[in-house]
Amino acid sequence: MKAVIMAGGKGTRLRPLTNRLPKPMVPLVDKPCMEYSIELLKKYGITEIAVTVQYLPHLIRDYFGDGSEWGVKLHYFEETQPLGTAGSVKNAEEFLDDTFLVISGDALTDFDLEQAIRFHRERMAIGTLVLTKVEVPLEYGVVMTQEDGRVVRFLEKPSWSEVFSDTVNTGIYVLEPEVLSLFNPGQVFDFSKDLFPLLLANELPLFGMVAAGYWSDIGNLEQYRQAQWDLLEGRVVADVKGEEWSPGIRVMPGARVKEPSTLSAPAFVGAGTQIEAGAQVGPHAILGRYNRVATAANLEQTVLWNRNDIAVAARLAGSTLTNEVIVSEGACVEERTVVGEKTRIGERALLLSGVKVWPEKIVSPGAIVTESLVWESHGVHGWFGHDGVSGITNRELTPERAGRMAAAFASMLGEGSTVVVGRDGDAFADILQLSVTASMLAAGVRVMDTGVTPAPVIRYACHLHQAKGGVYIRRLDEKGERTVLQFFDQHGLPLSPGMERKVEQTLHQEEFSRPATAFGTLEQAENVQKRYRNALLEEVDGKQIRSHAFTVVLYAGDWQLYPLIQSLLEGLGCRVVTVLGTNASLERFIVDHEADLGVYIGSNGQTVRWYTETGQALTAEEQTLVETLLAIKREKIVPIAVTAPVEATEIANSAGMDVIPVPASTRARLEPQHRRSWQLYGDGCAATAVLLEHLSQRGFTLEKLVQSLPPVYMKSESIFCPAEAKGQVMRCLMEEWKDHNLELLDGIKIWEGEDWVLIRPDREQARVEVVAQGETSADVERLLDGHKKKILQYREG
Secondary structure, eight states, X not given: OEEEEEEOOOOGGGTTTTSSSOGGGSEETTEEHHHHHHHHHHHTXXXXXXXEEXXXXXXXXXXXXXXXXXTOEEEEEEOSSOOHXXXXXXXXXTTOOSOEXXXXXXXXXXXXXXXXXXXHHHTTOSEEEEEEEOSOGGXXXXXXXXXXXXEEEEEESOOGGGOOOSEEEEEEEEEOGGGGGGSOTTOOOOIIIIIHHHHXXXXXXXXXXXXXXXXXXXXXXXXXXXXXXXXXXXXSOSOOOSEEEXXXXXXXXXXXXXXXXXXXXXXXXXXXXXXXXXXXXXXXXXXXXXXXXXXTOEEEXXXXXXXXXXXXXXXXESOEEOSSOEEOTTOEEOTXXXXXXXXXXXXXXXXXXXXXXXXXXXXXXXXXXXXXXXXXXXXXXXXXXXXXXXXXXXXXXXXXXXXXXXXXXXXXHOTTOEEEEXXXXXXXXXXXXXXXXXXXXXXXXXXXXXXXXXXXXXXXXXXXXXXXXXXXXXXXXXXXXXXXXXXXXXXXXXXXXXXXXXXXXXXXXXXXXXXXXXXXXXXXXXXXXXXXXXXXXXXXXXXXHHHHOOEEEEEESSTTHHHHHHHHHHHTTOEEEEEOSOGGGHHHHHHHTTOSEEEEEEGGGTEEEEEOTTSOBOOHHHHHHHHHHHHHHHOSEEEEETTSOHHHHHHHHHTXXXXXXXXXXXXXXXXXXXXXXXXXXXXXXXXXXXXXXXXXXXXOOHHHHHHTSOOOEEEEEEEXXXXXXXXXXXXXXXXXXXXXEEEOSSSXXXXXXXXXXXXXXXXXXXXXXXXXXXXXXHHHHHHHHHHHHHHHHHXXX
């Protein structure tokens, strides 16, 4: 059998390790990663090997040559331009004249390849994917199979709400050569995104085999370091270099370790490396070739490549140094820090956690480095949550971090774009806006400043100024202990998951736009609140509303909302009674002032809760049904969230409306009407204006409207579930309920007649949300209790 090693990877997420080195050549315990792949193939008798190369191919050729040193024969096939994983393998089509195996040159595994080949042949498959189970499948391709292994579904890099299994694609395949005839030479074609879905669509025999053993795709710097500890500690069946001096300590010939230095397991010392007396190395330390570690230096959880010089009393904890780095006396390099080639770190300099230094830089003596010194990765992943990018005020979310997020967002949009920016008036939001604005101007973006304004006005302003995006800065709680940056697209919608990933990738790689002269301009968005108010007044039947002369008690969670909302309500002929204390006073004010309804506006105008004339707040379910009633008057298509009661769909259907089931995210609910400058959902002002119109047209009080609604029995709970268990929980639930009526739009929704229960992993926190609806309260409790027990059972494995 022949094999293909895919070795064209750039290893972008490993930069600066891969700035001058292709990912397959990144060393793992003093051997290139690809060398382990060659040795694994040789172990199973596969010696005729094609190697597909693209990024810095000469470095791979120079090291491995024709492969004879490893007892194999290597044939190189170079891509002149990226062709995708399958496209690169097609370059070797003439070489691949029989069943062949594909393996990555930049991953580490000890899988039994013979078992995979046997599995493939027994099932007479056209393709077999070698699969493994992982705790957190978000960064992988999730694969679902039948009991016999036949592949039924792929999902690339799912969000938690899309995770239905913890079984993922490892990038190791056994294939028949005819699969390469399904697409053209030079065509950009990917195995997971193109070829395998094509095989499924044509009902060709595609199988997946879950392999036992070790596998890591070394997709980030943390995994890079962990793979080396795994090699040292014997978790991987592989040939690790060096003589074992003592359990867990391996030393190459030519290394010098002077007494009384301390060498703690697990540790590796490469050829020509010198450790001076009094130095402390390990535990978890890998020193490549020709390094020097001076007296009183301390290295733990650290990887050194070659020819680095670590001076007296220097301290490295959890860091990675490439080649020819000088760490001067007393300097400290903290965890998750990566230093590129030929960099000099001055005396007593401090590189804080997560810093990355690109090649050939100088860190001044005594400097405290808090951010990367060049434009490349900071290892940020998953910054976006339910509300945007949030964190503890001035600790997790700092002006520096906000500026970098804004720079990444602006760089993604492109030079010359227009971005609308606003804030809620909180003191720290004012500070962050300065940082955000400066970063975007430096990226060549035109900034329209709306000043202190409610969030829905920002969304409106995106339409008004034909902006490419918007940024809104606000506090998340009354005390201002947490702050959030909300990012919007050109339609005023929260960013899509794809756009969020692009921003994070730009930030991660620090590929910020930095024009030399074409800076952005800062302009004031004049009268934007007034124009927003007037636009709302034009959208409703003001004459009808004014004829009713409503009395409205208003409580706003943020002081700057009052002028706008009060002006809007008064423009509709309402008598407005404002509550300046807490919303606990709302019920009393409504009754005392004989008001028609009460309105609580929160989240800087993005949420609303209504109160009847008796002071009774609508339940969440009642609020949803009322909002549905309002939507069917104004929308052609009504989006119904997966968490909404069944009655919402029934109300829309009875009105002859088209219903679109959508995930429970804000963006999903807004997207069907994205071209409108204002929307009911996510805009408390607009929703209240339309509610007043509805009540005046029907001649109803809010109390009467609520009484006309059907009863709803729903309940939700959150169950603690760490990220590493979420995939397992969802897979087990899918396996148990696969023969039932399921809805897989946003989590797993299990239908039992008209009753249902929804299980959704939280994208931010270590929990799973369970929502249930039944015909009675008892049915709801039964559904909740039963599925809670299942989740707890599957969580524990």
